[in-house]
Amino acid sequence: MRFRKKTVLYAAGVLACGNIALQALGFVYRVMLSRFAGAEGLGMYRLANSVYLVLHTGCLSGVTMACSRLSAACEATGEKGKTGAVLRLAFSVFFTLAFASATGLLLCGDQIAAGILGNPHAAQAFPFMLLCLMLTGIENILKALFIGLECVQYTVISETGEQLVRIAAVGVLLHTVGGDCGTMAKLIFAGMAVSEVFSVLLLSLLFRRERGEAHRTAVRVDAALARQFAAIAIPLSLSALAANLLSAAGSVILPRRLMAAGMDAEQALAALGTLSGMVLPLMLLPSALIGSIGTALLPIVTAAHATGNRARVRALVGRAVMTVGLIGIPATAVLIPLAPSLSLLLFAQPLTLRYAALTGAAAVAMYYQMITSGLLNALGLQNRSVLTAVLAEFVQLALVLRWCSRPALGIYGYLLAMLLSGAGAAFFNLAVLHHATGFALRPMRRLGLPLMCGAAAGLWTRLFALLFSEHVASPVLALAMTLAGAGMLCLALLRLCGLHPLRYLAARRE
Structure with a gap:
């Protein structure tokens, strides 16, 4: 299965469309959270999520970057058989780190919640947080491999579907169960874990279709590859x-x-x-x-x-x-x-x-x-x-x-x-x-010109907002018209400056 184009514009365009869809879905998700959990529930989730982000970073940040960079280098140098070895090495390192982190959190969770976070109710979310971490690790490693191989469309499909499942799962749990702030944080992580199951299953299927044969015949993990992986x-x-x-x-x-x-x-x-x-x-x-x-x-x-x-x-x-x-x-x-x-x-x-x-x-x-x-x-x-x-x-x-x-x-x-x-x-x-x-x-061109465009866009947006709010009865329609007018103004400003943003990305890999 081959659906890749070696341009930055293509890859960025696919990712941008997916990210815009994710932003829209993310707003639906956050509006739902603000309605069901409230500001205090979101604050408790943020406290618990600070622990999750530390675990996620320690277990995955270096692993996913190494996976993307080494798989991209293997593709560039024609060593496609090594991508399977890179993937196996990434999974081995991640699961070792994740199990060690899970053991520490389960043993010391109450002390972390009460002594460090300052709220013992945050500990309710920790078991579901660990389940979410395990599933997220599998998903992110597969996405990192696809990014390195320039199969960015797969990550977009996965993330969009995951967000839809997350909205449904978290919304149902918060609406039907409810509870105090600690329970709200626990339910949010439980819904996140449900959505991660979808991404893991989908990306695993896509990986088998894209790289199944190469993965089965991949070379072994040797000392040189392990050193390269560790260095990153x-x-x-x-x-x-x-x-x-x-x-x-x-x-x-x-x-x-x-x-x-x-x-x-x-x-x-x-x-x-x-x-x-x-x-x-x-x-x-x-x-x-x-x-x-x-x-x-x-x-x-x-x-x-x-x-x-x-x-x-x-x-x-x-x-x-x-x-x-x-x-x-x-x-x-x-x-x-x-x-x-x-x-x-x-x-x-x-x-x-x-x-x-x-x-x-x-x-x-x-x-x-x-x-x-x-x-x-x-x-x-x-x-x-x-x-x-x-x-x-x-x-x-x-x-x-x-x-x-x-x-x-x-x-x-x-x-x-x-x-x-x-x-x-x-x-x-x-x-x-x-x-x-x-x-x-070139600070005047690379920073000064965007700042001038930004100042003009902000001032005109303010004027558009005042104009449409006075003459349009619906606040939603007034905001939509203001955003449309501001967007067209931004494009016009860039063109007047002789700049074509898309051309900056229209470059082939070769």
């Missing part, structure tokens, strides 16, 4: 684990610092749930396109690097950085003036324009950090990217500790910490990429 997986896993531990510490500490600023326990937990479950997903909508670009570029950049084509590497790096600016900054600028209305409409949650603006700025910094980290990983410079990520999380945690307990800042201290740490990490990654590949930074 170990530093990535350790550093990503450290970064996620710091990030989880921030999620755990934030409610306590907000309480020190004058909030009670329920308000602090609700603030965490509102930020993580409602506002951030809203402002991160452009990540559907940006994440697709990064995922599509990984095997292409790896292949160019493996064959020594430095000119192509420079061109791809420059295209990636420019495209992130062209998409991320104007799209976020459009969302900022609409965020208060969208938050009320979707989540029944009030939101100030200042809150939305700070969150949007932090999201843009996150986009640049995301794409530059992915490029460093594709070039084999994962040590640099993960060091930057760890330092950024450390800086963010230190700023949260310092700022969020101040009554004048509160939750805004967390947003400022996100912005400064993300921007610093992106700047450092860009400097490393410039030194390693020699690509031209």
Whole structure:
């Protein structure tokens, strides 16, 4: 079964369509969660999920990156028989780490929930969390292999179907069972585990159709392959684990610092749930396109690097950085003036324009950090990217500790910490990429022009919103018309600047 086209545009387009569908389904999912679980239930889920993210990162971050990079390199060098060995090695490493993590969590779960998370009810979710981790590991390793082989359509099919099953499973459980905040978190993880079963079965079937014969005749795992795998997986896993531990510490500490600023326990937990479950997903909508670009570029950049084509590497790096600016900054600028209305409409949650603006700025910094980290990983410079990520999380945690307990800042201290740490990490990654590949930074073109387009898009979106809200009776129709007008304006601005965003991705692997 062959359905691959060796273009970044094709891969990014397929992933973008899938991610947009996932974003839409994700909003349905989050609206459902906000209605059934409420802000406090989402806050409890976020506390429990901080443990899950640490386990997920430690067990999978390095394994999946090694699987994608080595499978892409095997395809580029014609050693297709090695992909089966890469897959078996990835599964062996993952299950070893997962069983060790599960043993520790089951033995010390109550102490972790009460002593570290600060809420013993979070322990109710741990058994279902571990089941979800095992299933997610199988799914993510298979998806990583397909990404390395440039079969991105399979990951899109799997993720879209999984999200549909998750909405149905979690919705039924929350609606029929209900309960306190701890029970809500447990039911959410139980529904997630049900959806992961769907993805595992589907991806396993697709793998047999795509690589069944090659997998059966694959070469054995030798010492050289194991060393290559370890060289990628170990530093990535350790550093990503450290970064996620710091990030989880921030999620755990934030409610306590907000309480020190004058909030009670329920308000602090609700603030965490509102930020993580409602506002951030809203402002991160452009990540559907940006994440697709990064995922599509990984095997292409790896292949160019493996064959020594430095000119192509420079061109791809420059295209990636420019495209992130062209998409991320104007799209976020459009969302900022609409965020208060969208938050009320979707989540029944009030939101100030200042809150939305700070969150949007932090999201843009996150986009640049995301794409530059992915490029460093594709070039084999994962040590640099993960060091930057760890330092950024450390800086963010230190700023949260310092700022969020101040009554004048509160939750805004967390947003400022996100912005400064993300921007610093992106700047450092860009400097490393410039030194390693020699690509031209061109700050006025790659950053200044997108910022100008973003400023114009934000101002005109504000005017569109005021105009349509006065003359259109339906708030939903007014928002839809504003978004349509803003989208056309963004495209027109880019064309007036002589830029064609899709051409930056229309490059063949060969």
